[in-house]
Amino acid sequence: MSTTPAQDGTQWFLHTWRDHILEPIETALTVLDAEHTELAAEQDGLEDFLQRLRAVEPAEQPSSPVGAPSRQAASDPVEALREAYTDTVLAVDHYESVYDESLVENVSIEFGPDYAALFHPETKVSFSPPLKRSLVAAVEQAVDERASLDRAVRVEQESIQEYRCRLREVIDTLDSTVVPEWYRETFQNDVSRLLQERQEQLHSSVHRFEAHEFCGYMYEEQLWTYPVLTSLARLQESVDS
Known part of the structure; x- marks a missing residue:
């Protein structure tokens, strides 16, 4: 049996409405998937740099305070560190599109300006044992921060995937934007339950991140901050219930 043009129009409207x-x-979910991919790549890059950093022997000359210039020429360890950082941290696929910073700028933002002098091509800094230990600790912390944020991303992914399934179930019960009178109470209760559960989640923490801060950071380029609540609001606003 063929579908009439009116039926085609109705189906197109419902499809567009649900989308x-x-x-x-x-x-x-697209944003979170991209963030997970980037975090995993950055964590791998930092871990690779950490491995090469540990293999670099400190300079034998007397140590200088972190960030203080030395009168002696740049040592081989400094060149080895610059090369290692370029080959690992700066080599992730998304580096230019997301960061587009020089090596020194990235080190300064990532670990602090005191360490930037160690990587500056025109600064003579001794890679002393204390400086190596503190840099190792700073890189380890950066790895931990990426891992922690990635865990929060995966928790958010699982949560939003669950709400997508549950919201689809509610939407699929409707064959128009008019909720039948006999179904209105059930529909309203189902939507209210989803709203309440998601709001309760947003008042909790995502691992060690405060949920509102996490959502603000993750969805900062969107016109909304809370995707599930926005979808539920769109549903409520678009139906006659």
Whole structure:
């Protein structure tokens, strides 16, 4: 049996309507997937740099304070560190598109300006044993921060995937934007339950991140901050219930 043009128009409208409701959730999952990929690559790059850093022997000359210039020429350890950082941290696929910073700028932002002098091509700094130990600790902390944020990303992914399934179930019960009178109470209760559960989640923490801060950071380029709540609001606003 062929479908009439009117039926085609109705189906197209429902398909577009459902896509509009779920768009924030689908976009959030795309954002989270990209963030997970980038965090994993950065963690690998930092771990590779850490391994090469540990293999670099400190300079035998007397140590200088962190960031203080030395009168002696740049030592081989400094050149080895610059090369190692370039080959690992700066070599991740998304580095230019996301950061686009020089080596020294990235070291300063990542570990602090005191360490930037060690990597500056025109600065003579002795790579002393204390400086090596403190740099190792700073890199280890950066690895831990990436791992912690990635765990939070995966928790958010799992949560939003669950809400996507549950919201789809609610949407699929409707064959128009008018909720039948006999179904309105059930529909309203289902939507209210999803809203309440998600709001309760947002008042908790995501690993060691405060949930509102996490969402603000993760979705800063979007027109919304809370994808699930936005999808639910779109559903409520677009139906006659």
